[in-house]
Amino acid sequence: MPKPIFNKKDIIKAYYLIEVLWNRSGWLPERPSNSRRKEATHVQIHRMGINYQNLCPNGWKSLSRNGKKIFKLLEKRYGFIQ
Numbered sequence: 375m376p377k378p379i380f381n382k383k384d385i386i387k388a389y390y391l392i393e394v395l396w397n398r399s400g401w402l403p404e405r406p407s408n409s410r411r412k413e414a415t416h417v418q419i420h421r422m423g424i425n426y427q428n429l430c431p432n433g434w435k436s437l438s439r440n441g442k443k444i445f446k447l448l449e450k451r452y453g454f455i456q
Contacts, residue, residue, distance in 0.1 A: 378443035386422075387437055388444035389415050391430045396454050404452035 378384070393402050393415040401414035408414060419426045430436035437445060449455045 376443070378440045378447065381438075381440055384438055384441035384444055386419055386424060387430055388441050388448060390419060390426055391433065391437065392445060392448045392452070394430070394433075396449075396452070402452065404454075 393405075396402060396404075397414070401408050403409055405415065407418070411418070416426045419429070434442070434445075446455075
């Protein structure tokens, strides 16, 4: 799979969706910054001034092709898939 390109919107959506789909009690303990801050990804996104409420209304379908590549890399990084 080709590497994804840097796109802030795609990155934010991928991180948000990974938390929505793989969370445990509302957050991802696998993500080091979540554990360090004791905060969920959506809290960090909100602090950046981004409204996460409608970020991915259609789940996976809300991601661009690049966003899907980022999402799959995150799944591997956090050990959700092999």
